[in-house]
Amino acid sequence: MIYCDELENIQSKKLKYLCYKIVGVYSPRGFPHEQFLQRFKTESLLVRKRCQSVIFLYKVINNAIDAPNILENINFNVSRLNSRYPHSFSLTTPRTRLLLDSPHAV
Numbered sequence: 001m002i003y004c005d006e007l008e009n010i011q012s013k014k015l016k017y018l019c020y021k022i023v024g025v026y027s028p029r030g031f032p033h034e035q036f037l038q039r040f041k042t043e044s045l046l047v048r049k050r051c052q053s054v055i056f057l058y059k060v061i062n063n064a065i066d067a068p069n070i071l072e073n074i075n076f077n078v079s080r081l082n083s084r085y086p087h088s089f090s091l092t093t094p095r096t097r098l099l100l101d102s103p104h105a106v
Helices: 004-023 033-039 045-061
Strands: none
Touching: 004 033, 004 045
């Protein structure tokens, strides 16, 4: 998460350049980054990162990836059928900044 803004900036510059190569004119200053993403049918870095995290979690839970150290840190929440708390997982609050920035915190 530390370098996400820098990577998004690089992606934005690349999309602007691709747009220039296709259209032949640079986009005006302040042109919305979301429109570049839509034009090239791609997602932002944050969205892609979250999707990959969900896919990774699915694979760990379903034993497609052998990661017992990660699996033992996942807190499953088994609730009753008519519970008011329907969430499958419970989150713990990280104790340090390092844990907060780790991939497990997403």
